[in-house]
Amino acid sequence: MSKKERISSTLELQGVSRHFGSVKALDGLDLTVQPGELVALLGPSGCGKTTALRIVAGLEVATSGELLVNGSRYNDTPASQRDMGMVFQSYSLFPNLTVAENIEYGLRARKVDSEKRGKRVKAMLELVDLAVKAKSYPHQLSGGQQQRVALARALAIEPRVLLLDEPLSALDAQVRGQIREEIRRIQLELGITTLFVTHDQEEAMAISDRVGVMSHGKLEQIDTPIALYNSPATPFVASFVGQANRIPAQITAKGKARVLNQKVNISESAGSFEEGDHVHVIIRPELLEIVSESDTDATRGIVALKSFLGPMTKIGIAVEGGPLIHLNIASREVRKIEIGDKIAFKISSDEVMAARV
Amino acid sequence: MKRLSLKWPLIVISSALAFIIFVVPLYGASVYSFKGMGGKGHSWVNYQWLIHADGFYPSLFTSLKLAVLAGILNLLLMVPTMVYLNLKGQRFKPFVDFLCILPLIIPVVSLAIGAQVAMPEFLQNTEYELVFFFVIIALPYTYRALDTSLQTVALKTLVEASRSLGASWTRTIIRVIVPAIRSGITGALFLTFALSIGEYTITSLLHWETFPTWTVVAAQQNILGAIAISVFSFVGAIVLLTAIALFSKKRVQRVEVEA
Numbered sequence: 119m120s121k122k123e124r125i126s127s128t129l130e131l132q133g134v135s136r137h138f139g140s141v142k143a144l145d146g147l148d149l150t151v152q153p154g155e156l157v158a159l160l161g162p163s164g165c166g167k168t169t170a171l172r173i174v175a176g177l178e179v180a181t182s183g184e185l186l187v188n189g190s191r192y193n194d195t196p197a198s199q200r201d202m203g204m205v206f207q208s209y210s211l212f213p214n215l216t217v218a219e220n221i222e223y224g225l226r227a228r229k230v231d232s233e234k235r236g237k238r239v240k241a242m243l244e245l246v247d248l249a250v251k252a253k254s255y256p257h258q259l260s261g262g263q264q265q266r267v268a269l270a271r272a273l274a275i276e277p278r279v280l281l282l283d284e285p286l287s288a289l290d291a292q293v294r295g296q297i298r299e300e301i302r303r304i305q306l307e308l309g310i311t312t313l314f315v316t317h318d319q320e321e322a323m324a325i326s327d328r329v330g331v332m333s334h335g336k337l338e339q340i341d342t343p344i345a346l347y348n349s350p351a352t353p354f355v356a357s358f359v360g361q362a363n364r365i366p367a368q369i370t371a372k373g374k375a376r377v378l379n380q381k382v383n384i385s386e387s388a389g390s391f392e393e394g395d396h397v398h399v400i401i402r403p404e405l406l407e408i409v410s411e412s413d414t415d416a417t418r419g420i421v422a423l424k425s426f427l428g429p430m431t432k433i434g435i436a437v438e439g440g441p442l443i444h445l446n447i448a449s450r451e452v453r454k455i456e457i458g459d460k461i462a463f464k465i466s467s468d469e470v471m472a473a474r475v
Numbered sequence: 476m477k478r479l480s481l482k483w484p485l486i487v488i489s490s491a492l493a494f495i496i497f498v499v500p501l502y503g504a505s506v507y508s509f510k511g512m513g514g515k516g517h518s519w520v521n522y523q524w525l526i527h528a529d530g531f532y533p534s535l536f537t538s539l540k541l542a543v544l545a546g547i548l549n550l551l552l553m554v555p556t557m558v559y560l561n562l563k564g565q566r567f568k569p570f571v572d573f574l575c576i577l578p579l580i581i582p583v584v585s586l587a588i589g590a591q592v593a594m595p596e597f598l599q600n601t602e603y604e605l606v607f608f609f610v611i612i613a614l615p616y617t618y619r620a621l622d623t624s625l626q627t628v629a630l631k632t633l634v635e636a637s638r639s640l641g642a643s644w645t646r647t648i649i650r651v652i653v654p655a656i657r658s659g660i661t662g663a664l665f666l667t668f669a670l671s672i673g674e675y676t677i678t679s680l681l682h683w684e685t686f687p688t689w690t691v692v693a694a695q696q697n698i699l700g701a702i703a704i705s706v707f708s709f710v711g712a713i714v715l716l717t718a719i720a721l722f723s724k725k726r727v728q729r730v731e732v733e734a
Contacts, residue, residue, distance in 0.1 A: 177635050197638045208629060210636035214654035223650070224640030275640060 126153035127188050127278040127311050129174065134183030135335075136169050143169045145335035146183070151279070154309040156302070157340070158322035161332035162358070167315045168283060170332075174313060175281050176200045187278050198227075203272030207284040209264040211256040217267050218243065218252040224275035242270040245304060262293035269301065273308065280305070282314040286321055298325055319359055323347070331355045351387050353473030356400040363403065363443050367472065369395040375472060378417040378437060380465050388472040397472040403432070403446040405467040408455075416462035419443065424457055435461055501709065508703040521703035525693075528700070534689035537602060541685065542671035545609035549617055549667045550660060552610065557621040558652055561630055575618040578611050586611070587680045602683050609671035616670070617663035624659020628652075665719045669712070 129151040136144040144166040151157045159167040172178035174185060176197030185192045192200060203224075211220050221242050225235045243249040246266040256264055265285055272280060282301065286294045302325040305312050316322050322329045323343040330340035331354070339351040350356035357364065367377035369391040373384050377399045384391065384399070391397060409416045422442060423434025431452040435443045445463060447455075455461065511518040525531060560568050578586065590608065591599060598604045633655065637647040653660060675687040690708070694701030 175635075175639055177639070197635070198641050198643060200639075201641070202639060204636070204639040206632050206636060208632055210629065210632040212633065212637070212651050212655075213628075214651075214657075223637070223642070227637075227640055227642040227646060271640065281639075 126309055128153055128186075129279050129311055129313065130184070130186040130189075131170065131174070132184040132186065134170065134173060134185060135181045136166070136173060136178060137181045142335045144173070144180075147335070147337055149330060149337060149340065151311055151313055153311055155327045156305050156312040156314060156325060158314040158316055158326035158329045159332055160316060160319055160322040160329050160359075162317060165332040166335040167317075167332050169335075171281055171283055171313060171315045174279065175202050175204050201275065201278045202281055203275055203277030203279075204281040204283065205265070205268045205272050205285045207287050209256070209261075209268045209288070211264055211267055211271070213256050216253050216255055217248060217259070220256070220267055221271045221274045224271065228275065238274055242274045245273070245307075246270045246300070260293075261289050262297055265289065265297055266300065269304065273304070273310070278311070280310045280312040282312065282316075284316055285314075286316070286318070294321075301325065323359075329359075331358060333358070349387075350400075350471055353388065353398075353400060353471055356471040356473075361403050361444065361446075362400045363406070363441070364398045364400055364473075365440060365443065366475070367397050367399045369393055369397060375399060375470075377465070377470075378440060378443075380415065380417060382465055382467070383469045384472045385469050389474075391472065391474075396475045398475055400471040400473060401465060401467065403444045405465060405470075406443065406445045406463050407466045408445065408447065409462050409464050411460065411462045413462055413464065416464045418460065418462050421455055421457050421459045421461055424452070424455065433461075435463065501706075504702050504706050507699060508706045510699055521697070521699045522707070524697060524700045525703050525707060528693055530684065530689045530693070534684055534686045537684065538672050538686035541602065541605050541609065542668045544603070544606045545613065545671040546664045546667045548606060549610045549613055550664060553614075553617050553621055553663065554653065554656075554660065555648065557618070557625055558630070558648060561622070561625045562634060572618065575614040577614075579615050583676045584680060587677045591681060602685075604681070605671075605674075605678060605683055605685070608677045608681075609667065609674060612674065612677070613663075613667040613670045616666040620662040620666060621656065621659045624656040624662070628655045630655075661719055665716065668715070668719075 129149075131147050131149040134144060134147045135142065143164075147166070147170055149157070149159075149170070159170060161167050169178060173180045176192075176195060180193060187200075212223065215223065218239050221239045222235050225238055230238070239252075240249070243252055246269060248263060248266055248270070251259060251263065251267075256267070259267065265288075268285070285301070286297055289297060298321055301314075305325075314322070314326060319329075323346075326343060328340055329343050329346050331338045331346065333354050339346060339355045341349075341351075346355065347360050350359060356362055365377050367375040367382070369384070370376050370381070371393055372390075373386070375382055375384050375391075375397060382399060384397075411418070417437060419435035419437035421433060422436040423432070423444075425432040425434075426449065427446075429449055430446045431449045433445045433447055433452065433455065435445065437443060443463070508521050509517045509519070511520055556571070560571055581589075587608065590611065591604065594604055594607065598607070630652070633651050634647055637651045638644075642650070673687060674685070675691070678685045678688050679691075686708075690701075690704050694704060
């Protein structure tokens, strides 16, 4: 098998489940990662994303379902023979080995000859820009450097698939951003099929070709980050991805609802509701706009919260008989608004997502 | 008002106690071990008697040989067992812990007679049966030394990282786990070695001659020689302890983490 074929594999999970007693950690997961694609599995703790990754790595056994790499069944292949490069949240570098020896470890296990090992280690050190640290031990490196070594170690074996298990969680915010970009750069440079597990939606959205949102062991939706954000398929995705207001509303006719004294259209993907049903509509903060108080169609409230977030400022509006409504306004436009001010706003979207109460 | 510090009085009292309990008897024994013929003058005569005494070298060699074998066998048995218990067999840990404590509970006489009957006949007829007894009596200590060491490392993720890189279980244990728990292994090895080389009761009950049993017999012939044996054993133990401690602390020089 050529290097290019090895590094651009198709990964398929077909109806993969994992049960721990009566608990369904993973419930019939179907997922295909195309060659060279970076797919993130995103979800809250306990949604099954790490279990899915561990099944792919061979560190967990699927209760049912098929795991295929380039069409070959991998269910019964031991972890040591899967050719999957894995990067762990806690780095998991071998403390007794130097940086170079850590990177070389997988090659030695594969009995690669000394000359090839040397060249490969050198190439990997250059790839992660750590050539000067080749002889250092893990305890002599910062967290970010350790994670780059872990990435180099995983890539040194030319894996069929690269698996990233929350690789940025243990890093501080600034380093996290750098390593995130570095992972994407290297992934694109090598064209390696990558499955990335995270609970951080910003991370997932920033570097993934597609993001799969998981809940209760199931894949709720998988799509490009933009599509996921703009067209969530389920109320859970709408709430979990990005910020969203959940506002009580009532269905007035098929596909229509009244919320905050305004009329809105309900997205078809939200499901079918009967007239008179009480629902929650899910509206993103940027889909609400401040209007003149003289606008008779607007909803009125009092500014109860003003939170500076850099380029944007988050405004919380208390409305009579409703929850606190959040809006994001460009910080340069928000100077005149103070807590306690009366304010009017409208829903600017043609269509909103709704969920049963 | 300035509070009185207890630091210095405590140091002085503990140093005085250590001196009285530890140094004075050792000094006394050393002085006596260098007494000349008939207890007069100073000479090496007692040490010369010791190294020329019948059975000194064979018994010492036997003890060292059995202690080394017991140490190796103990590690071969306990390292994989403890790794398994900490990795996958957590539910068996209380049971194995109980089993390992049994040598402290069962009287040595019962252990010696009972366990010997259970051994295959070819072992019963050789001094190597003592190796198995030494392993058994060291179990309570090696279990704890290895368990404590294993709990200080991220065993599961290290193993998973090694396995995902294509390493076999043998390679994972030798290249990753053993170096990570080297202090625990050294401790277990030293404890087994020390217990084995000083074990008297079982050896005596089973009628084998090792250095401790030879010492008892030899001491009855020459009281000053017996003191020389004690000092020799003590110094030997110190040398071994220091050697093992130095080995376990042999580390690559640390460099400060760069900012």
